[in-house]
Amino acid sequence: MTDGGRTSTDEPTRRSWKTGTEPGPEEDGGPRTRQDRGQLLLVGAVAVAIALLGVAVLFNATIYTESVPDRGTIAASHDAEGYIEAVRQDTARLMGVLGTDGSVGTAELRGNLTTYNRRLQEVVADGKPAYIQVSLNETDSDTDQLIVQDAPEDFRSVDGDAGWSLVDAANATNVTSFGMTVDQVDASDRFELNASSTTTDDWWELAVYRDAGGDVVVETTTDDGGASTCTVGSIPVTLNETGVVGGGCSYAFADGVSGPYTLTFDGGQHAQGTYRIAVNGSVPTGNLSPDGSDSPSLETVIVAASVDLVYETPDVSVRTTIDDVEPLAPADGPTVTTLLDDGFEGGLGAWQEIGSVDTFTQSVYSDQGAAATIAGDDGDASGLRTAASYDTSAYDEVTVEAWVKAGGGSDHPEEYDGEYFYVQYRDDGGAWEAIREFDSYSQGEEFTVSATITDPDAFHDDFALRLVRNEADHRNDEWHVDSVVVVGREVP
Missing domain, CATH: 2.60.120.260 (Galactose-binding domain-like)
Incomplete structure (x- = not known):
């Protein structure tokens, strides 16, 4: 080796x-x-995520090129085209397996592509005198910032503030994905999430609280007086961009508020739960843990990857960047x-x-x-x-x-x-x-x-x-x- x-x-x-x-x-x-x-x-030696995709991913490149005859530069060029397409599809499948809500962690994708590259090198070297190198181009990749709280805790900032800003309108344009599970809410107080535009007077509010009978209620309100109330009943309550998951209640996240906008939590001490909120643009880190050592934390996720490919043989040398690789949802298959x-x-x-x-x-x-x-x-x-x-x-x-x-x-x-x-x-x-x-x-x-x-x-x-x-x-x-x-x- x-x-x-x-x-x-x-x-x-x-x-x-x-x-x-x-x-x-x-x-x-x-x-x-x-x-x-x-x-x-x-079977072929594969990494964890590559094992999830099955043997087809690892040998996809071989399938693309196995029928191309070895006829000097023309054949080598065809090989290179085959590997470019194979790497694009394999990366998309890899992102689909690793990712959540249409994105994948940068470090996770980088590590798995490194392992994929080693295995692909073994396949290529086994067939002909050739060199191939696949790596993540983080600079050219399209990224979001992901705000994460994975353990059920109060909805506070990393410093313990109950009312705090997650997204600053000066830096972020909009929330690209939203998922939250409320595992506990106080009997007499509200937990609120607010989206407010700084260029207009538009605002939107999502509140979770208990009514007089103790049932959990999800309520949305807008600046123009619009309101929607949904009695869910019991916890946990899982929310996404379109409503209560499995609860028959729907809404449009930040309805009527055009980005960029500020996103804040109020009454974070009155509820506990988890959330993952992806934001397009930069996010101020003062209220978050930037290295994941505490909660809530901030990480960079990739929504469309750019992958650098080098392929060299005695007849051809190709160096290219494969852009706009988006996650491909895995087909129904083995667990x-x-x-x-x-x-x-x-x-x-x-x-x-x-x-x-x-x-x-x-x-x-x-x-x-x-x-x-x-x-x-x-x-x-x-x-x-x-x-x-x-x-x-x-x-x-x-x-x-x-x-x-x-x-x-x-x-x-x-x-x-x-x-x-x-x-x-x-x-x-x-x-x-x-x-x-x-x-x-x-x-x-x-x-x-x-x-x-x-x-x-x-x-x-x-x-x-x-x-x-x-x-x-x-x-x-x-x-x-x-x-x-x-x-x-x-x-x-």
């Missing part, structure tokens, strides 16, 4: 599954041997849940040691950032196991991904000494089944693990993952693991 245009390939002989009665590390009675592991299917996504940037908190082992995190040998290192001179079923168990009983497939490196320091594991490494899952009988066995490797070799498990014994309420060695004769017989992802997929 190389940095920059990083690629990682496994030779075909190292993608085979062990069958029969090969020995492996033991714990809780050791792994159960089977004659048939055909239910374990290898996908990320059970584990650990790059070990925060340490080993999601794992527990098993056996006599020395484990720690470091950044010298890693896929990106930090990685977990499994060391020590006693290798008998020693390593790491997920601290939590996962309920996979509702799924039809479980996909497991990881990056693994054999050694890399002054000393290292030796395959000729029978020093092997295993990625395993716990089945419904408590035995450990091999997802991948590393019994053929060279010093410092890197591997990408990507497997889809469909064996019925993997679907139960005590699923776990472990990373173990069977043997080690030196303290520095190290194995390094990074980018561990476990995704459950329920097929409708």
Whole structure:
């Protein structure tokens, strides 16, 4: 694997599954041997969000170009056009999966495009001498500012003010999306949201309160005397731009008020809940947490992405920016849940040691950032196991991904000494089944693990993952693991 245009390939002989009665590390009675592991299917190495999109996203580019003959510059130009269209569609699908209300967090999209780029590089490099680079162009992307309170709290500012301004008319033109859930409201006081124009006398007010009988009421009022009252009954009450969700009450957000306008909360101490409000334009940060360390917070979201693409072969060099990529809503399909996504940037908190082992995190040998290192001179079923168990009983497939490196320091594991490494899952009988066995490797070799498990014994309420060695004769017989992802997929 190389940095920059990083690629990682496994030779075909190292993608085979062990069958029969090969020995492996033991714990809780050791792994159960089977004659048939055909239910374990290898798929392309994908990131969390890319796993959500399915294999089609990762290999979309290959589909676009597989029929183009290699005829020098003309063929290479056709390849480039195919990759441009493929990256546009894949980015749109990625935004659709990651996003909420037509937008996606900038950092989230940037990170997932980085992972997508690495996987795409593997696909391209596997077929011909070519280089491809995909990255988010944040400067050219169309963004909104998202004001967020994700935990049910009082509707106060970050400094505790109950009456405060969320949006300043001098900086923002309008609210592009609005979602709020009121989980609690006082018996005798109102919570109000006000939109007021500073260029006209127009204003609009949304109020939530309880009537004399204790029922929850949603009321809208305008400067021209218009009013609408809707008795919802009980909480929670969920609101969006068009009315009460599921409540049969409708309104138009900021009806009659042309932007730019000021958006304020009044009586924030009288109600509790959550909200996500997207604003077109800049937002004053004095009342918000700019780094997400407190609530409410402010983050930049992308509504239309610009993506830079570089594609180079011996025959052609293309550098372009793909503009105006909007989220593509995912089609009805499988329900996908990320059970584990650990790059070990925060340490080993999601794992527990098993056996006599020395484990720690470091950044010298890693896929990106930090990685977990499994060391020590006693290798008998020693390593790491997920601290939590996962309920996979509702799924039809479980996909497991990881990056693994054999050694890399002054000393290292030796395959000729029978020093092997295993990625395993716990089945419904408590035995450990091999997802991948590393019994053929060279010093410092890197591997990408990507497997889809469909064996019925993997679907139960005590699923776990472990990373173990069977043997080690030196303290520095190290194995390094990074980018561990476990995704459950329920097929409708």
